[in-house]
Amino acid sequence: MSSTPLLGAIMQNVFITGASSGIGAELARRYAQQGAVLGLVARRKEVLEQLRQSLPNSEKHFIYPLDVTDHAALAGAARAFTQATGGAHIVIANAGVSMGTLSEFTEDIPIFEQVIATNLLATVATFAPFISDMKNRAAMQSCRLVGIGSVAGIRGLPGAEAYSASKAAVISYCESLRVELRASDIKVVTICPGYIDTPMTQVNQYAMPFLMPVEKFAQRAIAAIASGDSYRIIPWQMGWVAKLLRLLPNWAFDLAFSKAPHKARAANKE
Numbered sequence: 001m002s003s004t005p006l007l008g009a010i011m012q013n014v015f016i017t018g019a020s021s022g023i024g025a026e027l028a029r030r031y032a033q034q035g036a037v038l039g040l041v042a043r044r045k046e047v048l049e050q051l052r053q054s055l056p057n058s059e060k061h062f063i064y065p066l067d068v069t070d071h072a073a074l075a076g077a078a079r080a081f082t083q084a085t086g087g088a089h090i091v092i093a094n095a096g097v098s099m100g101t102l103s104e105f106t107e108d109i110p111i112f113e114q115v116i117a118t119n120l121l122a123t124v125a126t127f128a129p130f131i132s133d134m135k136n137r138a139a140m141q142s143c144r145l146v147g148i149g150s151v152a153g154i155r156g157l158p159g160a161e162a163y164s165a166s167k168a169a170v171i172s173y174c175e176s177l178r179v180e181l182r183a184s185d186i187k188v189v190t191i192c193p194g195y196i197d198t199p200m201t202q203v204n205q206y207a208m209p210f211l212m213p214v215e216k217f218a219q220r221a222i223a224a225i226a227s228g229d230s231y232r233i234i235p236w237q238m239g240w241v242a243k244l245l246r247l248l249p250n251w252a253f254d255l256a257f258s259k260a261p262h263k264a265r266a267a268n269k270e
Helices: 022-033 043-054 069-083 106-137 162-179 214-227 236-247 250-257
Strands: 013-017 037-042 063-066 090-093 145-146 184-194 232-235
Touching: 013 022, 013 106, 022 037, 022 043, 022 090, 022 214, 037 043, 037 069, 043 063, 043 184, 063 069, 069 106, 090 106, 090 236, 106 145, 106 184, 145 162, 162 184, 184 214, 214 232, 232 236
Parallel strands: 013 037, 013 090, 037 063, 090 145, 145 184, 184 232
Antiparallel strands: none
8 A cells, every 4th residue: 555655754643533433533543654643533433443453553543533523523633643742733623424404404514504513513522623823833844734625625516515514614615724824834724525425425326436445535635735735626536526617608518417327315214
């Protein structure tokens, strides 16, 4: 398995939310192989512990079983990781959920709230406890705040109003934060995955163009983080699709996507 070097020898402390599976777990594996000290956040303690035990130098890593919508618990985990390690160099707000929603059903409103709380507000709550400490160290140590957006946030997709809205907001939020922190030398990196082969996408009952193995995605994401890219769509083919989507006039976009397949409503699964 190939690897990408960290941001110099000092870049060692990485805090990842949504670390128990999918993209988060694969990022954890790759950073651990590079010698990083990890802070791993997810809801399922037993799964986090299994992941920790599977990593090189497992005793160096820290797990924080919590729900990222619990902002006080998340801030506590951030403080504990900072105290244990001397401060995070990379913070990856990866936790996210994808649920089918339709605005015409009022019973979907709580699902909207859950998706926004997990995908957007938890990203803010993940970054917030680290920024002041990073500012104090940024002149001497490279620091990164990494938001995980989505190609689905570039234009609104049918049946995914909540998910598309939340990821569009993550992209805009990270852009605002990037400009805000420019003078501090903290790099804000936005990664927008296309279709990545993870448990989140494995439930989809429709074709997923340019589906990428999670291992390859993690390799490319780590390279983008290391180089401090402001914005990266992975895989690159979806980057071209995204550019086309931006250029399409509304009538053409509406015609192309009005009958596109999409996730079943989450409320129908209950």
